[in-house]
Amino acid sequence: MTLPDAETLLAELAQQIRRDATPDTALVGIYTGGVWIAERLHRMLGLSTPMGTIDVAFYRDDYKKTGLRPGVKPSDIPFKVEGADIILVDDVLYTGRTIRAALNEIFDYGRPTSIRLAALVDRGGRQLPICPQFVGARVEVALDQSIELRRAQAGRFNLALMSRGA
Amino acid sequence: MNANLQMSAEGKLKHLLTTEGLPPEILLQILDTARSFCSVTERQVKKVPLLRGKAIFNLFFEPSTRTRTTFEIAAKRLSADVVNLNIATSSQTKGETLLDTVANLTAMHADMFIVRHGESGAAHLIARNVGPDIHVINAGDGRHAHPTQALLDMFTIRHYKGGFNHLRVAIVGDILHSRVARSEIHALTTLGVPEVRVIGPRTLLPRHVQNLGVHVFHDMAAGLKDVDVVMMLRLQHERMSGALLPSAGEFFKSYGLTPEKLAHAKPDAIVMHPGPMNRGVEIDSAVADGRQSVILPQVTFGIAVRMAVMGILAGN
Amino acid sequence: MNIQIKNGRLIDPAAGTERVQDLFIAEGKIAAVGATPGGFRPDRVLDASGLAVSPGLVDLSARLREPGLEYKATLESEMQAAAAGGITSLVCPPDTDPPLDEPGLVEMLKFRARSLNQSRVYPLGALTQGLRGERLTEMAELHDAGCVAFSQPGATLTDNQVLMRSLEYATTFGFAVWLRPQDATLSRGGVAHDGEVATRLGLAGIPACAETVALSAILILVQETGARVHLCRLSSAEGVEMVRQAKRARMPVTCDVAAYHVHLSDMDIGYFDSNCNLIPPLRGPRDRDALRAGLADGTIDAICSDHTPVDEDDKQLPFAEAEPGATGLELLLPLTLKWAREARIALPAALARVTTGPLRVLGLPGAAIAVGQIADLCVFDPEAWWRVRPESLHSQGKNTPLLGMELQGRVRHALVNGQVVFDAPSSH
Numbered sequence: 001m002t003l004p005d006a007e008t009l010l011a012e013l014a015q016q017i018r019r020d021a022t023p024d025t026a027l028v029g030i031y032t033g034g035v036w037i038a039e040r041l042h043r044m045l046g047l048s049t050p051m052g053t054i055d056v057a058f059y060r061d062d063y064k065k066t067g068l069r070p071g072v073k074p075s076d077i078p079f080k081v082e083g084a085d086i087i088l089v090d091d092v093l094y095t096g097r098t099i100r101a102a103l104n105e106i107f108d109y110g111r112p113t114s115i116r117l118a119a120l121v122d123r124g125g126r127q128l129p130i131c132p133q134f135v136g137a138r139v140e141v142a143l144d145q146s147i148e149l150r151r152a153q154a155g156r157f158n159l160a161l162m163s164r165g166a
Numbered sequence: 167m168n169a170n171l172q173m174s175a176e177g178k179l180k181h182l183l184t185t186e187g188l189p190p191e192i193l194l195q196i197l198d199t200a201r202s203f204c205s206v207t208e209r210q211v212k213k214v215p216l217l218r219g220k221a222i223f224n225l226f227f228e229p230s231t232r233t234r235t236t237f238e239i240a241a242k243r244l245s246a247d248v249v250n251l252n253i254a255t256s257s258q259t260k261g262e263t264l265l266d267t268v269a270n271l272t273a274m275h276a277d278m279f280i281v282r283h284g285e286s287g288a289a290h291l292i293a294r295n296v297g298p299d300i301h302v303i304n305a306g307d308g309r310h311a312h313p314t315q316a317l318l319d320m321f322t323i324r325h326y327k328g329g330f331n332h333l334r335v336a337i338v339g340d341i342l343h344s345r346v347a348r349s350e351i352h353a354l355t356t357l358g359v360p361e362v363r364v365i366g367p368r369t370l371l372p373r374h375v376q377n378l379g380v381h382v383f384h385d386m387a388a389g390l391k392d393v394d395v396v397m398m399l400r401l402q403h404e405r406m407s408g409a410l411l412p413s414a415g416e417f418f419k420s421y422g423l424t425p426e427k428l429a430h431a432k433p434d435a436i437v438m439h440p441g442p443m444n445r446g447v448e449i450d451s452a453v454a455d456g457r458q459s460v461i462l463p464q465v466t467f468g469i470a471v472r473m474a475v476m477g478i479l480a481g482n
Numbered sequence: 483m484n485i486q487i488k489n490g491r492l493i494d495p496a497a498g499t500e501r502v503q504d505l506f507i508a509e510g511k512i513a514a515v516g517a518t519p520g521g522f523r524p525d526r527v528l529d530a531s532g533l534a535v536s537p538g539l540v541d542l543s544a545r546l547r548e549p550g551l552e553y554k555a556t557l558e559s560e561m562q563a564a565a566a567g568g569i570t571s572l573v574c575p576p577d578t579d580p581p582l583d584e585p586g587l588v589e590m591l592k593f594r595a596r597s598l599n600q601s602r603v604y605p606l607g608a609l610t611q612g613l614r615g616e617r618l619t620e621m622a623e624l625h626d627a628g629c630v631a632f633s634q635p636g637a638t639l640t641d642n643q644v645l646m647r648s649l650e651y652a653t654t655f656g657f658a659v660w661l662r663p664q665d666a667t668l669s670r671g672g673v674a675h676d677g678e679v680a681t682r683l684g685l686a687g688i689p690a691c692a693e694t695v696a697l698s699a700i701l702i703l704v705q706e707t708g709a710r711v712h713l714c715r716l717s718s719a720e721g722v723e724m725v726r727q728a729k730r731a732r733m734p735v736t737c738d739v740a741a742y743h744v745h746l747s748d749m750d751i752g753y754f755d756s757n758c759n760l761i762p763p764l765r766g767p768r769d770r771d772a773l774r775a776g777l778a779d780g781t782i783d784a785i786c787s788d789h790t791p792v793d794e795d796d797k798q799l800p801f802a803e804a805e806p807g808a809t810g811l812e813l814l815l816p817l818t819l820k821w822a823r824e825a826r827i828a829l830p831a832a833l834a835r836v837t838t839g840p841l842r843v844l845g846l847p848g849a850a851i852a853v854g855q856i857a858d859l860c861v862f863d864p865e866a867w868w869r870v871r872p873e874s875l876h877s878q879g880k881n882t883p884l885l886g887m888e889l890q891g892r893v894r895h896a897l898v899n900g901q902v903v904f905d906a907p908s909s910h
Contacts, residue, residue, distance in 0.1 A: 055202060058214035058477070067178070067481025068216075070195045074205040108211035171753060186682070265798050285800035286684040287754030295798075308802070309684030348684060372681040373689075 006149060006157035009120050009136030010037065014044045016134045017087065017118060021045055026084050028052040030102050031073050033091025033149040036157070037120055041089065049084075052077035059101035081110035087134070091149040093119035096130030121147055121159065171293050178482040181293045181302040182475055184311035186352040193357060197321050200467070200474035206243065207470060216477050217246035220277040224250045225267070225292075226305070227283040232441065233305055236465070237280050240472035246480075249276075264288070265295050272297055278480060279303070286310035286345075301479040309343050315440050316349035318471040320357060322464050323395055326436050330354070336363040336389055336431075337380075338421060339399030339448055340370045342410075346440045347399055348378070355379045365389035366421060369410040386421055390430040398423050398439045401448050414447045424450040428458065436460045483525045483901060484508050486518075490530030490861060495537065495834035496850040505535060507857045510900035514853060526902070528895055530861050536833050537849040538570025538601075538858035538896060540840035542738050542786035543714065544811055546603070548594065549587060550579025555791035555878040560811065561600040563877035565904035567787070567812040568860030568893040570601050573844070575635040576608040583608035583619045585627035592628045600903045601896075602858075604844065606633040606660060609648050615639045618651055625657060630844055631712065633660035638696040640666045645699070649709035658845070660712040661700055663721065664762060668692035673802045675717075675765040679748040685801060688763050690718040697724050704733055712843055713737035715788060717762035719772030726781045736843045737781070739773050740788035741817040742808055742883065746770070750883055756797050756804035757883040760788075777835060778825055784839040785821075787814040791879020809879030816891035819864055823890075829864070857900035866892040 017025075026049040029038030035053045042051045054075040057068065088102055099117060106112065118134035123141045141147055141161070148160050170187050174180045179192055206214055222241045224234050229252060241248045253267065262270075268279070278301045281289045286308030293302040306312040320330075327333060335354055341347040341364050354362045355378075364375055365383045376382055383389030390396060405411050423437065437449075437459045445451050453459060487505040492515070494500070506514040506522055513519055544564065547555040564572055574591075576582035582591070588605050595603035607629030611617045613636065621632055632652055638661060639645040652659045669692040674680040676687025697713070701724065704711050716722055716739050725737050742760060747767045751758045758764055776782040790807025797804050814836060822832030837849040848856060869888050872880040896904040 057202070058206070058216045063216060063481050068199065068478045070191075070198070072199050072202045074202040076205060077209075104215070108213070109209050263795055263798065264800070283800060285802050287756075287802075288800040290753045291756075291798070291800055307684075308800070309686075311684070345684060348682070373676060373687070374678040374681045377678045378682065 003139065003147065003159040003161060004137045006120065006159045010040060010157060013037075013118060013120060013134055013136045014041055017041065018045060021047070022085065023048060024085060025049065026052065026079050026086050027089055028054060028077065028086055028102075028106065029089045030098060031055045033120075034089045036149065036151055037091055038089040041118075050078045052079065054102055054105050056098060056101040056105055059105045061097055061101065075105065077106070077109050081106060081112050084112045086112050086115045087118050088115055089118045091120050092147050093117070093122045093130075093132055093135075094125050096126045096128035099130045100128055120149065123147055171290060174482065179479060180482060182313050182479060183289045183293055183302065183304045184352070185313045185316045185349045185356065186311070188356065190356050190358070193317070193320065193353060196317055196471065196474050196478060197324060199478060200317075200321050200471040203243075203470035203473040203477070204467070206473075207466070213243050213245050215245045217241070217244035217480050220246045220480055221275055222246045222248050222278045222280065222476070223271050223276045224248065225253065225271070225279050225281045226251065227253050227281070227288065228306070230282055230306070233282065236468050237305060237472055240469050241476060243469070244473055244476055246476070264291065268292050268296060272300060276300060278476065280305050282306045284308055301482075303475060303479065306345055309345050309348070311349045312345040312440075313349050314468070314472055314475055315346050316353040317475065318464060318468040319350060319397065319438060319440070320353050321467045321471050322438060322460055323436070325463070325467070326460060327394060330357040330359045333359050333394045334361045334363070334392060335359050335395040335397065336365055336383075336393045337397045337399065338365045338386070338389070338423065340401050340405060341366055341375060341399065342370045342372050343402065343405070344399050350397060351378050351380055363389050363393070367411065367417075370405070386427050387430050390427060393431040394435055396423065396428065396431055396435055396437050398437065398448050400440065400442065401444060414444075418447055422446070422448055422450060423453050425452050425456070428453055434458075438464060441465070484523060485897070485900065485902070486522070486524035486527045487530050487535055487859070487861065488527060490533050490535035492851050493534050493536040493830050493833055494851040495830045495838045498830045500830055505851070507897070507900045510857055512851065512853055512855045512857050515851065528861060532863065533861055533894055534829065534864050535851070535859060535861050537837045537851065538860045538898065539568050539814060539836045540844070540849070541569045541572040541789070541811065541814055541836070542784050542840045542843060543740070544569070544572040544574055544787055544789035545577070545791065545807075546574050547791060548578065548591065553793065557594055558598065559876065559878045560789070560791065561595065561598050563811040563875065564601045565896045566876045566893060566906070568815050568862055568896050569787075569811055570858035570860065570896060570898045571604065572601055573604045573606060573630065576606050576633055577613060577635045581608045581613045582606070582629070583611050583613070583624070585620070585623045588624055588627040588629055599901070601898055604628075604630045606631055606635075608632065609634040609659060610639070610644065615641060615644060618648055621652060621657055622655055625655065631658040631660050633714070635660075635662055635714070637664045637666035637669060638662065638700065642699060642703070646703050646707065649703055649707040649711070653707055653709045656710075658710040658712055660714055662714045662762070663693050663696035663700055663716075664688075665692045665696040668695060673759060673763070674751065675748045675763040677748055677766045679751055683751065683754065683801075690720055690765060690769070693718045693721045693762065694724060697721055701728050701733065701735070704735060708734070710734045715740050715743070715762050716773060716776070716782060717743055717765050717769060719769045722772045722776040722781055726776065729781060736783045738784040738786050738840075738843070739777065739782050741785050741810060741814050742788075743770065743773055744777065744785060744821050745817060746883060751801070754801045755883060756799060756801045757808060757881050757885065759801055759804045759806045760808055761806045774821065774825060777821065778827060783835070783843055785814065785818055785835045786840070787811050789877070789879070791877055792881045794880065797881050807881065809875065809877050809882050811877055812875055813870070813882065813884065813889070815860070815862060815893060816889035819891040820889065857897055859897040860893060861895040861897075862891060862893045864891055866890065868892050
């Protein structure tokens with residue numbers, strides 16, 4: 001199957017958000033793909049509030065199974081979460097567990113007024129009651145496959161289909 | 167039988183007993199993870215739920231409020247339950263053996279033991295005798311090792327100096343009796359520090375210390391020349407009674423870190439100390455409180471590093 | 483009892499020979515070698531095909547833990563272990579509780595040992611009362627009670643005047659004095675050889691000079707007094723060389739080494755294996771090699787087990803807190819054979835270090851395979867592999883650094899005074 005073009009999806013996502021954004025809209029990207037997308041969105045939307053980045057490693061629900069992976073990055077939210085209108089940004093939305101972890105992490109910084117979710121790709125398969133307010137595209141993918149966001153040297157995004165190990 | 171107890175067959179860290187023999191990837195993983203925990207300690211809710219439901223037992227056979235408190239804070243910031251046990255060592259009373267104590271605590275569903283003991287090898291003994299899902303962190307055993315101290319010192323060095331492979335590091339003082347020194351030396355050499363120096367009188371340097379990969383100096387001025395990092399060790403008063411040193415005063419004269427002696431090191435050299443300091447014995451107050459001292463940041467970093475160690479171990 | 487040992491490879495350390503022949507025993511002695519003596523009816527025939535037959539081993543140091551330390555081991559279990567190790571005579575040090583400084587205690591020990599009808603026990607008497615290093619013991623009385631020599635098994639006496647006088651007193655009667663060369667103050671607080679391993683592991687060290695300083699003092703006093711001294715448990719290369727020079731100068735000294743020290747070094751401590759906590763400490767590989775060279779060239783007269791049963795509770799402790807010592811009675815033979823194999827030394831010469839050598843140290847005759855000799859024998863399979871496990875040891879002391887290792891050399895039968903005192907279970 002052919003996946004949609006990531007740059008096209010990004011433009012679509014920016015369009016959707018632009019309709020709803022206010023000067024105080026704050027973006028928080030989830031490492032790594034969500035951060036890449038949030039960085040581009042931040043520029044494209046000309047937002048003034050600095051964006052936040054979170055790793056969610058310490059909030060995941062699979063710690064007991066897989067432990068702490070190497071390559072954890074420091075989370076950094078440089079704006080006041082208390083009372084903020086946040087748009088959480090991720091690259092591929094699947095089971096919803098990462099988003100659940102991200103919500104918990106953000107709430108440990110303070111009480112936001114609202115959190116909405118923007119995802120470049122929604123591949124369905126939700127295991128929790130999570131839904132995105134802004135989506136680039138919905139894509140059906142087989143259970144034994146995954147979608148990954150790649151970034152080329154020059155910064156161009158593309159989506160790739162990978163086979164998971166059994 | 168004496169395989170490297172710390173690592174599992176898959177190369178994951180099961181226990182943290184000593185920095186000796188740990189591959190650089192593991193040391194760096196701990197430092198990188200600690201960086202993330204630093205940002206946690208800077209925000210409003212300083213906890214993460216990572217170790218929720220886990221029971222961490224502080225098994226301190228040697229009293230130490232400082233170290234125990236940092237581990238306790240670190241564990242609580244990971245949302246773990248902490249139990250403190252100060253077991254007075256009384257060699258006279260043939261009470262419960264060390265291993266019986268450990269067995270009893272295991273029966274209370276301990277997930278992790280943090281052990282400090284006055285004898286070298288105690289943490290290894292415990293690690294050899296705990297069940298497969300229990301992790302042991304060595305908080306200091308005799309003169310042998312104090313790996314979390316070495317790790318937080320490595321974190322501190324990386325924070326201020328950016329990396330390791332261009333540094334000259336000097337460790338000063340009672341290396342003979344120091345578990346901190348031994349752990350530092352292993353960590354520094356593993357991380358690629360090209361020159362590690364030890365400075366002290368002959369009576370306070372182990373006879374075969376150069377086999378650990380260090381350069382030996384007895385003269386402070388020569389030893390500190392062009393050094394990037396100065397690590398001072400605490401001098402304990404018992405050393406005077408063992409015919410190892412005549413007096414604290416004479417030690418300070420030759421090996422105490424004063425501004426004049428520090429001037430031999432590079433102008434941007436950092437000064438470290440594992441604490442608690444004996445002002446006027448191994449270090450002058452002017453230096454301890456001076457602009458090159460990173461002694462207080464060491465303490466802060468210590469919490470993040472210990473969180474990283476516990477977080478990584480408990481998940482393996 | 484008449485016993486025929488058929489087809490065994492008879493090893494004679496005294497003659498330096500080995501040959502496959504039958505052996506005939508009657509009335510506690512060797513009645514014939516080779517052809518059946520006329521009218522000989524064996525009450526028992528031992529089939530020694532493929533096995534070696536040597537004089538029984540003589541162990542110069544085995545702690546039986548009686549009197550006083552019965553919670554660690556008992557005479558019954560340890561004598562059984564000795565027999566299972568092919569040891570037909572053993573010397574026990576006087577550091578029991580109370581120490582063997584009274585004739586009554588010595589007589590009781592000898593009586594108990596005799597009544598078990600197993601190996602011969604030669605007690606060492608305490609050199610000083612209570613082993614406190616101050617006052618002399620009644621050496622003549624103790625000798626009459628059965629002590630073969632006098633010993634201060636802990637560190638060398640701190641008081642050189644007492645040491646000198648005890649040597650002089652012993653010389654009066656022609657008694658030998660057994661001393662362990664370890665300076666008390668230089669070894670104070672130490673638990674391991676003061677080398678690279680101790681530095682890395684953070685263990686307090688005992689420098690090799692603790693042995694050589696003590697050896698100096700002892701050798702000079704031997705020259706002064708003419709005392710006959712046996713030096714127990716050499717551990718250092720420098721120590722071996724000093725004894726080599728002393729022997730060259732014809733001084734009346736002999737020495738031994740503990741079997742573990744022939745094979746292990748401080749590297750075997752690994753990550754704090756307290757089974758390697760021994761006295762004297764295991765020193766470096768260089769020292770071990772010098773000990774092996776000393777055994778080969780005869781500087782070292784004997785290998786002993788230095789058998790020291792220690793309770794598991796007393797070993798399962800951090801290294802420095804563990805009680806020193808290792809179990810050894812059942813390891814002496816396989817460890818001697820291992821040395822012989824590795825050093826390419828013929829079996830008769832190697833076994834001399836655990837038969838004729840020790841007997842010479844004790845000033846006792848014997849240990850030849852010849853008609854008229856007392857039938858103290860060890861019948862063993864030099865090739866048989868076995869794994870060192872608590873279950874495979876008869877001793878109550880299971881504390882050995884070789885736990886889990888496979889060794890070659892297993893005793894099938896042991897005979898003392900022409901009586902079989904040990905038969906290996908046939909399942910071996």
